[in-house]
Amino acid sequence: MPAIARTPHPRERRIIFKNIDREGWTPDIDCYLKDGGYEELKKALTMPPQDIVAEVKTSGLRGRGGAGFPCGAKWGFIRPGETKPIYLICNADESEPGTFKDRYIIHQDPHQLLEGMIISCFAVNARLAYIYIRGEFPLGAKILEQAIQEAKNHGFLGKNILGSGFDLEIYVHRGAGAYICGEETGMVESLEGKRPYPRIKPPYFPAALGLYMSPTIVNNVETLCNVKHIVKMGGAEYAKIGRPNNTGTRLLCVSGDVQRPGYFELETGGLTMGELIYDICGGLRPGRKLKAVIPGGSSAKVLRADERYKIKTKQPDGTTVEEEIGIDDIRIDFDSLAAVGSMAGSGGVIVMDDSRDMVWALNNINDFYAHESCGQCTPCREGSLWMSKITTRLLDGGGADGDTDILKSVADNIAGRTICAFGEACAWPTQSFIAKFPDEFLAYASKNGKSSSAEAAEHKSDDKPKASGTGH
């Protein structure tokens, strides 16, 4: 894959991305072994599995797929002495718009993922595992299959791994273009050969009842890679990276209107939004000003550039202090982004400058969710399509008084009323765009398509895509 050649920024701390774009680095096992690969697997196999789970708990590792759920706690849901077979699924669906980190691990460093996966399977006693990779990564699937074969040939996979008595098979399973497969219970259904309709909760986690009605751990690619490094440095040492409750590094993907978009590995909470945009990504294009940031994948609530946020920060002595900060000072970690009303999500940061029309941007997002709703729950199936139709109509000059209220009402009636978090994912953009940029929506509604934004006309297309509904 023709990756963008780039050297890591001096502020980066590359652990997971150590080998990405590394000179002379190849994805084959010889290169990986020469660099000390699979040493952590050897170490892990000498440890009691429950000790590995304990180290992961100590590390404070939170899931890197979007929800930020503590990985050790998830693993802890597997009951001791479980008699049913246990499965592990690596979520390599990477489908949240704005996110493009796992792609590089899969294509350039597949053995790091496999090593993390094998250790994780050993820790939770899974003997059969799948890498569910999005269908749009055909080359990635081939690279992973090749890596699995190489690992087998070296005795890292298969029967009696390195004489430990532990058996494990990993298979690559390709999706076929449906975003909802990234939702973990949808992924389980898809892997069972069905439509990927997310399952009703409870049970809240596939760890209770997952693939083939057995306990199943579903972890993101980046999360599983972290496990290797936790085994290497120990949970306590790993927890020193980043900030309390936001440990380790974070892969951030920056796209949109910055001079140097790209992927960066940084200590979680080790920098602010302003530092990310201006210091690391080179700021905005000449003459442009920051208008908005979507900080954690397209479903994260949008942040307005000139907004002031009141946040409570915990002091070392245990007291909390309330302070008011601007967008530049928002620390990029799970808790800080939640405190300003958005989320760190999947690490996909989409930056928009003052040339962007917010109605146009929301319409693009609405089209995405209308296309990707699985159709199982009425509020989401109908609502996502209504929202997309309304924003399309606004752009096409057919706005009407009250459109903004209707949009908000539709969004409010989706969130919290669906089986899975897709409901929130599709409602949050509409809710936040309207709350943050009401004037632009009202202008479209009343002026029938005359946006205040300078380049609205440029972005506007005569033939807007019409949402096409479930699947197709």
Add this chain to the structure above:
Amino acid sequence: MEIPQELSDHIDEVITHYPVSKRSAALPLLHLLQEHFGYLSDEAITWVAAKLGLEPINILELVTFYPMFRQSPAGKHHIRVCRTLSCAMGGAYPLLDTFCKHASIEKPPHGHNAHLLKSADGKYSIEFVECLASCGTAPVCMINDDFYEAVSEESVPELLKKYQ
């Protein structure tokens, strides 16, 4: 429907990846048949169902749900242009139009919605797809299984020359 021996062996091997339930092999089998035949005919759907001990509806409902499966042939070369936000900000809409122009694909009004647009000679087909997960190098596209980043409108004629 002729399934060559090699493909048949491959299919049998893939089914062994799912020791707990053969039904799990549905997606992989559909991928293999679509790669071989170019699309999934009714016959192919029935064949997969029989192979996995399922009813045809169990397979048809997958084909109609998952966007990558198609029930009619694509062009000889299939182009997917990413439509989602970062790529749209990077110029994906005019890029799609440029691809259509140079691939002699007639895009009807509101053509961004069409599931699969084809050139009259069947050489190219094009699809405006959702996020391809490379937002930092927008706009991006795929031609068949090949992936292209930061695709400029100017580069389109040169790019298409590679796919004759």
